[in-house]
Amino acid sequence: MTTLRSGLLLHSNNFLPESSSSDRLTHKLNLSQAKFQFRPSTARNLGFKQALVSNQRNPKSHLVPVAQDARDCSVQSLESVDECLSLLNLLNKNSNCSYDIKQIHGQFVKMGSIKSNSLIGNKLAISYLKGRGSLNDARRLFDEIPDRTVPAYAALIGSYSRSERWEELFSVLGLMVHDGLLPDKYLVPTILKACSAVQLLSSGKMVHGYVIRKQLLTDVFVGNALIDLYANCDDLRSSKYVFDTMRERDVVSWTALVSAYMDGGLLDDATNVFQSMQSNGVKPDLISWNALVAGFARNEETDLALLSLEEMQEKGLKPRVSSWNGIISGCVQNGYFEDALDVFGMMLSFPEDPNVVTVVNILPVCAGLKDLNLGKVVHGYALKSNFCKNVHVEGSLINMYSKCGRNDYAEKIFATIQNKNVAVWNEMIAGYVNEGKMESALRLLRLMQNYDLKPDRITFNTMLSGHARNGEKNEACKLLSEMSVVGLKPNIFSFNVLISGFQQSGLSQEALKLFRVMQSPLSKCSNIEVPDESIQPSPVTTTSAIAACADLSLLRQGKEIHGRVLRNGFEPNIFVSSALIEMYAKCHDIVSATKLFLKTEDRNTVTWNSLIAGNLNNQQPEEALKIFCAMLDEGLKPSLVTFMILLPACVYMGTLNFGRELHGYIVKSHLDEPTSILSSALTDMYAKCGCMEDNKLVSSP
CATH class of the missing domain: 1.25.40 (Serine Threonine Protein Phosphatase 5, Tetratricopeptide repeat)
Structure with missing residues (x-):
């Protein structure tokens, strides 16, 4: 199309x-x-995930019709607590009532009823939380209630869940338990959803234990929430166990298991469950x-x-x-x-x-x-x-204009957004970081904090990546320390962007130090404090560390990392194996590079480029050309990098004819990459080969 x-x-x-x-x-x-x-x-590396949403309704949330003529009374005419309670009951039962909850709240304050009558405070808080007032106003009122009820707690926790304010949700849950109140079967699914959203598996397991003790697993909503929790925390075995032990399963239960297998990449299992659902x-x-x-x-x-x-x-x-x-x-x-x-x-x-x-x-x-x-x-x-006016659309627009080179449009959209959440601030900060405007990004981070918004890990990781790519080691160290001060532990992505950025900016020694200390609790590297618990490298981290060894020609350290690759099962990862081939070649161990290349399955253009460049760097240009021909025989399309590697080799070998063949291939292949770079390389090749006539055939777009 x-x-x-x-x-x-x-x-x-x-x-x-x-x-x-x-x-x-x-x-x-x-x-x-x-x-x-x-x-x-x-x-391309892009993270995006769409969550499964159930269309089932909690039976406790159904509204009860109320008399229409009750709306006609005036708030100012309410003089007794009973009258105010009647109006509150009307409000909580009928979403079409148009009374201003703050007027009713003010009437209660005049009567001094909130602190003396907890029933009033609880009902008023529930009214706020049903969309008739701001969540922050509801929380302030909630904190004034002397004896809070389970429905009031449930309403506040539900509102925090809908707003995805997970930290505050768990804080309120802690208050609830401290007050001696325990969640019922209607609230447990909301708590499990929060554990799933932030992948708090240990907390989710504690809730699961509570569910078993209180015999709540017979409730299908609770069971479905447990399946989703374990699936989102990559514990498929527990998801399947919960599913198998459920006495009652509905369509949501089956669907949750299908999604769990799909998220785990087990397509055959997901398809089998989908078919079993119908056969049952x-x-x-x-x-x-x-x-x-x-x-x-x-x-x-x-x-x-x-x-x-x-x-x-x-x-x-x-x-x-x-x-x-x-x-x-x-x-x-x-x-x-x-x-x-x-x-x-x-x-x-x-x-x-x-x-x-x-x-x-x-x-x-x-x-x-x-x-x-x-x-x-x-x-x-x-x-x-x-x-x-949708905040997700606004954030996506900022991201789109920034990546299309129009940060000025992104700034104007950002300025018009009235209720900016953390994700929107993150998009604008990322726009500045991608442009290399770290001072502007830092100013925006501080402005965000002035608005009482707490930056998350994405905020800090975005900033860390910009500083690291610019080789700004000291600034990166300060920001990493600041994460700990605000209660955010650096995660694997924090170290990935730092190690990768340091390596790409020429600070390969710092990258390797950081790679080592991230795995050693309480170690320090250039004033960088790592978490109390060690963080195990991912394939991305490992690839950057191997590249740093290649930059510094550190064969022994490279072999040590190769050993870790084998122990962790990372060798099938094409980026890890390609980095190892390049490392061995740059350390002048072309034999090991070739052996690893031959063992690598599903070789891509990057893998072939690594071996071609390795042979050229080891003064074996004829072998490099043979490998290039073998690459074409396997049906792989050369990239811009492939030609940038080969064209200087034509000069070194004096093979003008092969250079002309490459030129013809470039013209026919219509490469997607900017051809101005190739034009310069071709011009340089013809000039150094003393063939100025062919040089006239090279044209930039």
């Missing part, structure tokens, strides 16, 4: 694009019949099908995802916008931006109108492809659809 490449211009008096409808998007995309054969494009007489609903479809897409099986959409229709269930969003999100998560755009086009031709989630998924596609024009059209659609 042809991707959108419109030439939409901004208004001269406004940075925002023209409004655009789904019809315009449809017109801009070349829509054809759905094609279910996909060849994934090159993956449970009919999959829309969410069940979406879990299957999105799971295939997340696991790079776009063909199977689209085929499942067809099967879904054959079973009499029409795919909805959430079904298409699942596939688009999976493609984006894997960096298959062109495929995501194709599926988006199929969705429009289905037809299905995009919603907020679609826009949030498509904007990263525009950012990944650096397609500013498409981003403007999607922005225009979001404006016309009134999506631009």
Whole structure:
């Protein structure tokens, strides 16, 4: 499918694009019949995950109809506590009442009823938490109540859960237990959801123990929440155990297990569970099908995802916008931006109108492809659809404009956002970091703190990556220490960005020191305090450490890390193995590099480039050319890096004819990378070979 490449211009008096409808998007995309054969494009590192949402309703949350004429009384005329309580009961039962809760609150304050009558305080807090007042106002009132009830605690914990304010949620839960109150079966699923969201497996297991002691596992909502908790914490065995021990299972239980297997990459198991659900007489609903479809897409099986959409229709269930969003999100998560755009086009031709989630998924596609024009059209659609007040859309717009090189637009959007959450601040900080404007990023971080917003690990890790890439060791050290001061422990991503950034900025020695001390509790490296508990390196960390050994020609240290790679089972990782090949080659052990290359399965262009460069660095240009030919024989397409390695070799060997062949291949292959770099390399090769006539054939775009 042809991707959108419109030439939409901004208004001269406004940075925002023209409004655009789904019809315009449809017109801009070349829509054809759905094609279910996909060849994934090159993956990029992009994290994105879509959560499964249950459509079941907690039976305790049903509202009771109330008399319409009760709305007509005046708040000012309420003189007795009984009258105020009656109005509060009306408010809590009927969401259509239009009274200002603060007026009623003020009346109670005049009567002095809140501190003397806990029932009033609890009911008033519940009214605030049902959307009639701010969450912060509700918390202040809640703290004044002398004897709080389980329903009041449940309402506050539920509000924090909906707002994803997990730290405050656990704080309130602690207060509840301190008051001698215990959660019931209606509150336990919310607590488990919080444990799942922040992956607090140990806390989740404690709640599970409480569930067993109180015999709450018979409740299907509790069981479903436990399945989701263990699945989100990568404990599939426990998810399956909970599922098997549940006395009653509903469609949500089966769907949660399907999602758990999909998240674990166990597609066959997920498919078997989906089929077993039907053979056990449970009919999959829309969410069940979406879990299957999105799971295939997340696991790079776009063909199977689209085929499942067809099967879904054959079973009499029409795919909805959430079904298409699942596939688009999976493609984006894997960096298959062109495929995501194709599926988006199929969705429009289905037809299905995009919603907020679609826009949030498509904007990263525009950012990944650096397609500013498409981003403007999607922005225009979001404006016309009134999506631009959604904080997730606003954050995605900031990210898109920043990555498309228009940080000025990103700044203007950021300035217009009224209720900025931490994620929005993080997007703007990342925009400055990616531009190398660390002073602006730091100013924004301090401004964020002045607004009483607590930066999270993403905030600090983004800043750490910028300082490390710029070689700003001291600034990185101070920021890492500040994380501990504000109660945030550096995690594996913190050390990944530091070690990788130091290595790329030429501070390879510092990178290796940090790699060593992150695994040693209470160690110090250049004033960097590591956590009390050791952090084990990931494949990403290990790849950067190996690259640092290669930079410094430290063969012995490189071999030690290779030993750890073998013990941790990282060798199949193509980036780790490619880094090891390059390390051995740069340390002049081309024999070990070749042996490791031959052992490596699923070799990619990076792996071949490592061995080609290694042979050239070891004065074996003829062998390097043989390896290049073998690479072509295996059907692999050379990258820009491949040619940048080979063209200087033609000068060294005096093989002008081979250089001409490479030139012809470059012209025919239509490389996606900027060809100005190759043009300079070709010009240099022809000049050094003394062939100025061929040099005239080289042209920059």
